Amino acid sequence: MEKDDISLSDKEFNLVKKRLLEVAGISLSNAKRTLVISRLSKVMKKLSIDSFTKYLDFLDSAKSTKIDKQNFVNALTTNLTRFYREDHHFDHLISHIGKVIAQKPRIGANGRPRLRIWSAGCSTGQEPYTIAMCLISKYPELKRWDFKILASDIDTDVVNKAAKGIYPESELAGLSPERARIFERPGDGTIRIPKEMSKTIIFKSLNLFDPWPIKGPFDAIFCRNVAIYFDKPVQDKLFSQLGDVLAPDGYMYIGHSENVGRNSTKFQLVGKTIYGSLMSQEKSNVA
Numbered sequence: 668m669e670k671d672d673i674s675l676s677d678k679e680f681n682l683v684k685k686r687l688l689e690v691a692g693i694s695l696s697n698a699k700r701t702l703v704i705s706r707l708s709k710v711m712k713k714l715s716i717d718s719f720t721k722y723l724d725f726l727d728s729a730k731s732t733k734i735d736k737q738n739f740v741n742a743l744t745t746n747l748t749r750f751y752r753e754d755h756h757f758d759h760l761i762s763h764i765g766k767v768i769a770q771k772p773r774i775g776a777n778g779r780p781r782l783r784i785w786s787a788g789c790s791t792g793q794e795p796y797t798i799a800m801c802l803i804s805k806y807p808e809l810k811r812w813d814f815k816i817l818a819s820d821i822d823t824d825v826v827n828k829a830a831k832g833i834y835p836e837s838e839l840a841g842l843s844p845e846r847a848r849i850f851e852r853p854g855d856g857t858i859r860i861p862k863e864m865s866k867t868i869i870f871k872s873l874n875l876f877d878p879w880p881i882k883g884p885f886d887a888i889f890c891r892n893v894a895i896y897f898d899k900p901v902q903d904k905l906f907s908q909l910g911d912v913l914a915p916d917g918y919m920y921i922g923h924s925e926n927v928g929r930n931s932t933k934f935q936l937v938g939k940t941i942y943g944s945l946m947s948q949e950k951s952n953v954a
């Protein structure tokens with residue numbers, strides 16, 4: 668506990684857990700108690716609220732704004748990510764999209780070949796930017812395609828940060844010179860994503876348990892290290908819905924400690940945490 672931290676009773680901790688589960692599907696374990704205290708104490712201090720009971724009452728009252736309710740969620744998400752995380756996924760993606768380009772691209776309403784990828788739970792953006800950098804540098808012709816990456820997250824703070832596309836140079840640690848060379852380096856200690864790559868990405872704040880504004884189909888879905896924060900029934904529901912918007916020849920990439928649970932009729936495992944769609948063309952939604 669830090670000196671300014673506000674004490675949290677068992678009853679209050681249970682109410683925090685219940686609220687987060689209801690609004691974000693996130694299950695907090697008892698091990699997260701210290702994290703809850705330190706992160707929410709900062710939020711409460713800004714509001715001049717000195718107890719968790721008062722804070723929870725405030726969130727339930729008409730006095731709290733949408734931003735106050737959002738700040739509760741933002742404070743409790745875990746946003747760890749990095750460029751090229753689990754890079755075997757990107758090798759697979761490059762090969763998959765190579766086949767899409769060579770075989771039978773879908774043609775969009777605008778007459779251009781269409782490619783759609785979703786980074787669901789994109790955090791501060793390293794995942795969707797890695798997708799864009801890998802694909803555009805390998806297949807420059809995609810610049811002429813109707814190619815869009817949807818990058819979404821429930822946490823509005825990380826989405827705003829992601830949309831800026833500016834990171835400290837330390838993010839290059841561990842990247843090969845070939846990968847590091849793609850970033851722009853303005854000389855002020857930051858690295859930036861080249862416009863020709865960042866412009867393919869649409870950033871959006873989206874709770875995966877609210878209605879989705881997009882029907883797909885997606886040629887690839889990255890939903891990595893997101894479901895680990897949900898309990899089993901919630902994970903099953905999420906992967907089932909993702910299966911419905913994945914293209915029949917599409918792939919879904921998930922985190923190293925995750926699996927699709929009861930959705931074995933929708934996906935087949937084709938590689939380490941890589942799933943191919945088992946849905947037929949007719950069942951797939953087409954927007």
Ligand SMILES: C[S@@+](CC[C@H](N)C(=O)[O-])C[C@H]1O[C@@H](n2cnc3c(N)ncnc32)[C@H](O)[C@@H]1O
Nearest residue numbers: 691744746747748788790821822874875891892
């Ligand atoms: C650990 S990060 C994973 C980032 C990236 N996918 C990766 O693997 O590097 C998990 C992200 O899931 C987001 N998240 C958690 N619950 C969510 C929900 N209900 N809807 C959308 N995003 C959620 C969090 O805000 C967080 O940014």
